[in-house]
Amino acid sequence: MRKQPSQPEFIALIALLTSIMALTTDAMLPVLPDMAAAMGMGESNRIQLVVSLFILGTGLGQLFFGPLADYLGRRTSILSGLVLFMAGTVVCLSADSFTTMLIGRFVQGLGAAGPRTASTAMVRDLYQGRAMARVMSFVMAVFILVPAVAPSLGQGVAHFWGWQAVFGLFIAVALWAFVWMGLRQPETNPPQNRHAFSWGDLARATKTVASHKETLRFTLIGGLMFTSFIAYLSSAQQVFEQVFAQVETFPIYFALMALSIGAASFVNAKLVMRLGMHRLTSIALSAITLISFAYLGLILLFPEAVSLGSFLVWGVVTFFFVGLVFGNVNALAMEPMGKVAGVAAAMIGAASSIISVGLGIPLARLFDGSIIPLIAGFAVLNLANLIIIKFRP
DSSP, X not given: OOOOOOHHHHHHHHHHHHHHHHHHHHTTGGGHHHHHHXXXXXXXXXXXXXXXXXXXXHHHHHHHHHHHHHHTOHHHHHHHHHHXXXXXXXXXXXXXXXXXXXXXXXXHHHHHHHHHHHHHHHHHHHOOHXXXXXXXXXXXXXXXXXXXXXXXXXXXXXXXXXXXXXHHHHHHHHXXXXXXXXXXXXXXXXXXXXXXXXXXXXXXXXXXXXXXXXXXXXXXXHHHHHHHHHHHHHHHHHIIIIISOOSTTHHHHHHHHHHHHHHHHHHHHHHHHHXXXXXXXXXXXXXXXXXXXXXXXXXXXXXXXXXXXHHHHHHHHHHHHHHHHHHHXXXXXHTTOGGGHXXXXXXXXXXXXXXXXXXXXXXXXXXXXXXXXXXXXXXXXHHHHHHHHHSOO
């Protein structure tokens, strides 16, 4: 029987598994113009679907891999998800049309749902409460290095081997995760804690998740927060390149804002044990709302205030508080769900993804050559989150 790895190795493995989603999203951003040109799309906002269809696939895939993680084990869910992810990547690599590319990205997302869902349930198997939030903060801190370096990595790979080679990078990372998981990590949901698949049991577990008000509240908060973040991810390349004319340096500024989330994860790991998840999340949402409305008012009243410098200040400060929310909101939603962690992780992740893609795609496609739709989206969505967290039903 395999021995449970040390906590640092476990955190690193979970970070790798969860970072596949970020890598597969962020490494694509610098090559979107090349992909659009190769497929005859010019500067159409439709190219954003390469990002959002992957995220939608991840959300829907969790509805399958969550129950699988409960009934057959976390390892089976993770390893089979990685295989499906690699199959979708092969479809993307050989795509000769935009439709085929979107199908491949959707299948990639379905596969990425396996490690994303089951790794969260695996953490919940071993930790709970503030200890879980602390571990997830360290995971986030390691994980955030990926979006910090992924655009530069994608840009470098594309520079030497063409934009299609980025998909070869995805296959290599998935293989690495498959081997590491297969050789080192034991099952955290032992057979005695599982039972044969039953539609009745699944329905009861689903009802448990869907009827818990706190879980639903924090799932909605996570979905709305992720909506604003998806709008940023989908339009980031256009914002930096078309608004601020930062073509070659786009990955650097993207990394700066991503590292702000990473810094928040380190801070969150220390503060959460003292202040608690709920209070810290409330403080962060208040700050995001205030900062975003203030910046929105500034650029509406004084259009000359729109500059790369002011946008970076807004982004770095805002994303720091976004990191505090991300570090706690999933743990808050999962906290009451210990007995049905796999199904809960699936439903929470799927609901958050569906909310964020359903709202994030229209928000991102409002890009009109200015940053106003993006900033307004952050302001309004986080005001809604603040109302939800402050006023309990």
